[in-house]
Amino acid sequence: MVQATRFSxxxxxxxxxxxxxxxxxxxxxxxxxNENIEILSSAQSMIISLKxxxxxxxxxxDKPKNYKQSRSEVxxxxxxxxxxxxxxxxxxxxxxSKSWSSNSDENEIELDEESSTGSHDSNVxxxxxxxxxxxxxxLGSGCAAPSVFRGSSGYAFYMPFLCGISNNLRHRLxxxxxxxxxxxxxxxxxxxxxxxxxxxxxxxxxxxISHAHFDHYGGLPTLxxxxxLAGKRVxxxxxxxxxxxxKKAKFNSSTSQHQGCECNLHPIIIAPLRVLKYLDxxxxxxxxxxxxxNILGAGHRLFFGxxxxxxxxxxxxxxxxxxxxxxxxxxxxxxxxxxxxxxDHCADAFGLILQFRRKNQNNQALTHTTDVNxxxxxxxxxxxxxxxACKNFPISLLIHEATFGNDMSGDALSKRHxxxxxxxxxxxxxxxxxxxxxxxSQRYEYGYSFDFDYxxxxxxxxxxxxLDGMLVPLGCDDSISExxxxxxxxxLDCISRF
Amino acid sequence: xxxKQKSMSKLRAAFLSANSVECYAGLPGLCLRLSEHMLSPxxxxxxxxxxxxxxxxxxDFISGEILRNRRYPKLVLCECEYKEGEVKSENKHxxxxxxxxxxxxxxxxxxxxxxxEVLSYKDSxxxxxxxxxxxxxxxxxxxxxxxxxxxxxxxxxxxxxGCANSTFIVRPAGAKFEDPYLPSSVALSLDFVVDLxxxxxxxxxxxxxxxxxxRFRLEGFALKELWDPGKLYFLxxxxxxxxx
Numbered sequence: 182m183v184q185a186t187r188f189s190x191x192x193x194x195x196x197x198x199x200x201x202x203x204x205x206x207x208x209x210x211x212x213x214x215n216e217n218i219e220i221l222s223s224a225q226s227m228i229i230s231l232k233x234x235x236x237x238x239x240x241x242x243d244k245p246k247n248y249k250q251s252r253s254e255v256x257x258x259x260x261x262x263x264x265x266x267x268x269x270x271x272x273x274x275x276x277x278s279k280s281w282s283s284n285s286d287e288n289e290i291e292l293d294e295e296s297s298t299g300s301h302d303s304n305v306x307x308x309x310x311x312x313x314x315x316x317x318x319x320l321g322s323g324c325a326a327p328s329v330f331r332g333s334s335g336y337a338f339y340m341p342f343l344c345g346i347s348n349n350l351r352h353r354l355x356x357x358x359x360x361x362x363x364x365x366x367x368x369x370x371x372x373x374x375x376x377x378x379x380x381x382x383x384x385x386x387x388x389x390i391s392h393a394h395f396d397h398y399g400g401l402p403t404l405x406x407x408x409x410l411a412g413k414r415v416x417x418x419x420x421x422x423x424x425x426x427x428k429k430a431k432f433n434s435s436t437s438q439h440q441g442c443e444c445n446l447h448p449i450i451i452a453p454l455r456v457l458k459y460l461d462x463x464x465x466x467x468x469x470x471x472x473x474x475n476i477l478g479a480g481h482r483l484f485f486g487x488x489x490x491x492x493x494x495x496x497x498x499x500x501x502x503x504x505x506x507x508x509x510x511x512x513x514x515x516x517x518x519x520x521x522x523x524x525d526h527c528a529d530a531f532g533l534i535l536q537f538r539r540k541n542q543n544n545q546a547l548t549h550t551t552d553v554n555x556x557x558x559x560x561x562x563x564x565x566x567x568x569x570a571c572k573n574f575p576i577s578l579l580i581h582e583a584t585f586g587n588d589m590s591g592d593a594l595s596k597r598h599x600x601x602x603x604x605x606x607x608x609x610x611x612x613x614x615x616x617x618x619x620x621x622s623q624r625y626e627y628g629y630s631f632d633f634d635y636x637x638x639x640x641x642x643x644x645x646x647x648l649d650g651m652l653v654p655l656g657c658d659d660s661i662s663e664x665x666x667x668x669x670x671x672x673l674d675c676i677s678r679f
Numbered sequence: 680x681x682x683k684q685k686s687m688s689k690l691r692a693a694f695l696s697a698n699s700v701e702c703y704a705g706l707p708g709l710c711l712r713l714s715e716h717m718l719s720p721x722x723x724x725x726x727x728x729x730x731x732x733x734x735x736x737x738x739d740f741i742s743g744e745i746l747r748n749r750r751y752p753k754l755v756l757c758e759c760e761y762k763e764g765e766v767k768s769e770n771k772h773x774x775x776x777x778x779x780x781x782x783x784x785x786x787x788x789x790x791x792x793x794x795x796e797v798l799s800y801k802d803s804x805x806x807x808x809x810x811x812x813x814x815x816x817x818x819x820x821x822x823x824x825x826x827x828x829x830x831x832x833x834x835x836x837x838x839x840x841g842c843a844n845s846t847f848i849v850r851p852a853g854a855k856f857e858d859p860y861l862p863s864s865v866a867l868s869l870d871f872v873v874d875l876x877x878x879x880x881x882x883x884x885x886x887x888x889x890x891x892x893x894r895f896r897l898e899g900f901a902l903k904e905l906w907d908p909g910k911l912y913f914l915x916x917x918x919x920x921x922x923x
Contacts, residue, residue, distance in 0.1 A: 327712065362708050395707055395745065403704045455744065462740040463700055465733040474732040476699060476830040 313341045313513050315537055315553055315655040316352060317578070319619070320367035321359075322647035324584060325396040328623040332649050333361020333396040336557070336580065337368060340384075341513040354381035356516075357388045357404075358533070358557055358580075364400030365407055371650050382411035383445060387505060387516070388484075390452035391559030392530035398456045402463040405448070409483050414447050445509075449485045449501055451521070453529035457486040489521035489531045514539055517552065522570045524561035526597045532567045533557040534574060537655075553577050553655050556611065560584075560620065562594075563603045568610045576613035578655060580647075582620035589622075608644060619647035688716035692783050694790070695728030696851035697797075697832045703728065703737055707745045714749040724752035727782045729794045729831035730760050757782050759792035759833050779836065791836045796829050 316339040323331025340355035352373055357364075372381050385408060390398045408414075447469070450457070461467055465475040469486050473479040485501055492498050505516055518536035539551035554574045558567060558581040571579075584598035593600045599607070601618070608616040690713065695702045706726065718724055728734050738756045746752075762778045783790040832851045839846075 325711075327708075362705065395711060399708050400704070402700045406700045459740060459744065462736045462744075463704065463733070465736060472732075476731070476733065 313350065315340060315514060317555075317653040317655055318371050319617075319647045319649055319651040319653075320364060320371060321361050322619045322621060322649055322651075323396075324620055324622045325394065326623040330649070331621060331623060332363055332367050333399060334359035334620060335361050335364045335367055335400070337371070338655075339373070342509075343511040343513075351375050353384040355384065355386050355512075356535075357385065359390060359397045360388060360400045360404055361396045362399035365404050367649070368404075371652075379411040382408045383413045385448050386509075387519075388448055388450045388452070389519075389521075389533060389535075390450070390456050391524075391532065391557070392527055393453040393455040393459075394527070394560065397560075398452065398459065401450075401452075401456065401460055405450075405460065405464060405483055406477070408448060409477065409481065414445055414482075446504060447482050447484050449487065449505055451487050451489055451492050451519075454488055455529070457488070460484070460486065489529070492519070493521060512540070514553070518574075520570065522564070522567050524559055524564045524567060526560045526562065530559060530561065532559045532561060532564065532570075534570055534576075536574065555580070555655070556613065558582050558599075558607070560598060562597050563599055563607050568607060571611045571613075576611055577615070578653070579608055579611055579613040579616045581607055581616060581618060583618040584620050584622050586625070605644070614643065616644040617647050617653065618644060621647075688713075688718055690718060690724065691785060692725035692727060692790075694783075694792075694835055694849075695726070695734070695833070696835075696849075697830055698729040698731035698734050699830050700733070703734060706737065707741050710741055710746055710752055710754070713752045714746060716751065718752050722751045722753050723755050725755045725757055725783055727757045727790070727792065727833075727835075728759065729833045730758040731831065734758070759794045759831075761794040761796060761831055782835075787840055789838050789840065792833045793836075794831045794833045797832055 318337040318339065320335030320337055321332030323333060325333070336358040337354055338356040338358075339352040341350055341352050343349075344351050353376065354368070354372065368381070369378055372378055388401070388404075390401070450460070452460075461469075464483060465472050466483055469482055469484045471477055471479055471481045471483060475481075487495075487498055487501060492501065505519065507515065509515075514537040516535065517538035518534065520534045521531040522534065524530050524532045533556070535555045535557070537553040537555070539553075552575075554576050556567070556571050556574075556576045556579045558564065558579070560582055561567070581604045582599055583601045583604035584596075585593040585600045587600050587602050590600050592598075593603070598620075604616075604618055693706065693709065703726075710724070713724060726734075726738055735756065735758075738754055742754050746754075759780055759782050762780075779791045779793045781789065782792040834851070835849045837847055837849065
């Protein structure tokens with residue numbers, strides 16, 4: 182755990198926008214040494230230079246002169262560098278025209294020495310085009326066996342919303358794919374600190390589990406208990422638009438009145454039956470409601486649990502579908518499509534197609550050109566069902582498992598996982614704008630060695646390797662693929678170095 | 680990796696400091712890793728914790744659904760009961776005696792446990808870890824009026840056989856160790872105390888004068904505020920090779 186933390190801290194200093202600073206970022210002075218500077222230079226992206234007073238400074242070598250960074254760095258008496266402010270949360274890494282974004286008014290704006298010679302705008306516009314994007318945070322990109330470098334599976338989506346009090350744009354947790362062991366810890370570590378951690382727990386709306394293997398749902402009871410203790414949840418929607426679809430239609434037609442539901446209902450968990458039984462057993466509840474002997478008290482609703490098949494088809498799940506698809510007020514996106522696709526791994530194993538649709542200020546969905554379509558393979562052999570299901574959607578991001586290297590195709594077949602080249606072939610079939618490979622076997626520790634085909638294949642330019650703590654902005658444009666084409670090389674550098 | 684996993688085959692017992700879910704949520708993962716090894720001496724893994732229906736159903740689920748046909752580990756559940764009795768005490772505020780119970784013994788150690796009741800939300804590891812002690816905030820929760828749950832925590836006293844002055848106590852996070860008496864069957868002096876958890880609560884109520892006793896603090900084997908209650912927070916895992 183300590184090693185993993187230090188590893189992610191190092192990555193933060195190398196690619197701060199892709200690996201935002203965790204809640205406990207500490208790196209000793211002597212660890213940010215000349216070796217790191219060499220790596221960064223080879224990446225032709227950023228150099229960390231140490232000042233004599235112990236503070237450090239980031240310089241983008243391929244960025245325009247007016248690059249700015251908001252930050253506040255202090256050096257404590259122990260010689261540790263510590264960022265007091267989350268300066269890198271929504272950082273513009275790949276677009277030189279924008280400044281770093283910050284949502285903390287108290288942040289200092291400081292110019293680098295290089296940029297001070299160029300023209301710059303003293304009043305930084307905090308609302309860049311990146312601000313209103315969805316963000317995907319990789320909580321764990323590893324497999325079942327414990328490892329200090331890769332956690333169990335977990336992927337968090339952060340939703341932009343307009344904070345009602347300060348009228349600032351912020352991001353809060355909205356959706357989780359997979360909750361492997363230690364999920365709560367990784368959420369805590371990688372969550373943006375622009376608001377308290379409990380606020381993220383309170384805003385979580387959907388947890389989707391692909392299949393009933395423990396590295397995909399082991400952290401679920403702790404997380405659900407934490408969500409309950411975080412509070413601010415209600416059992417029923419007071420505006421009633423979910424129970425009465427005709428009202429919803431009426432609301433939608435009179436757009437000036439309806440601005441989305443504000444009720445913060447309990448999280449919806451879509452998972453195989455075995456996982457739901459596990460939750461009931463460990464939390465001492467029945468169908469998500471606590472039993473009499475529960476230490477949390479009796480009769481409390483903890484979650485709404487649904488099987489994949491039930492969510493898609495059951496008329497009894499209509500209320501939950503309505504609940505999920507109706508966007509919340511002030512949020513920039515709402516879930517428009519959620520489709521679980523059976524895949525080839527074990528019984529009740531599913532992949533997922535998830536569509537986020539952009540809304541306007543009146544909570545009206547915008548045109549389909551602004552959709553963000555996510556395809557998540559779960560654990561699977563190369564699945565033609567998944568490829569077929571994706572044909573109707575222009576996939577923005579494909580998250581595909583690549584557990585084994587190409588030299589272990591036998592193991593991949595017997596354990597019903599995919600090799601690296603098989604994942605790439607699925608990517609070619611689906612043809613997404615970008616692809617993120619994940620769920621690596623822990624036997625490789627840092628990652629398996631990629632063959633030269635990966636480097637030479639042009640179709641792989643939009644493919645990146647997932648690392649824990651990685652932050653990916655999601656949009657309907659080509660920004661992800663541009664980002665991936667840049668971080669691909671850097672990620673490999675980091676892996677090979679550390 | 681293999682050597683580390685082999686060393687796990689020495690594991691005999693896991694002690695849970697409370698009966699809340701964050702204390703035993705890591706058990707299935709541990710059992711799955713242990714299932715690849717024949718645990719010494721007879722393949723048993725003792726799970727020791729406060730009495731709780733949740734813990735029973737969790738261990739049943741692990742045995743049935745998680746481990747399924749795997750031969751190891753054979754889970755043995757030992758519950759530490761919550762018992763109260765009147766006792767004459769100079770301090771009128773603490774006139775309830777909680778009984779020490781022997782919860783585990785093998786050829787190396789004997790462990791005693793004593794369970795006591797706490798308000799589950801106030802003393803939960805989640806609150807302590809994530810600094811959620813702002814009760815005003817919780818009071819605004821719609822269900823707060825009905826939020827009356829309590830949970831049990833357990834203090835453990837461990838004596839190492841064959842060693843003089845080798846008794847130590849392990850206390851859960853935020854423990855209120857109200858009774859200074861050691862188990863009557865342990866006629867040894869206290870050697871040291873291990874406090875689990877991140878930060879002790881400011882109103883920690885210890886009647887034991889620990890000033891002359893060496894104290895240690897375990898923070899889940901990780902950095903402060905980053906320890907994982909579910910995954911890492913076992914009260915004690917005895918690697919007997921180290922103790923012996």
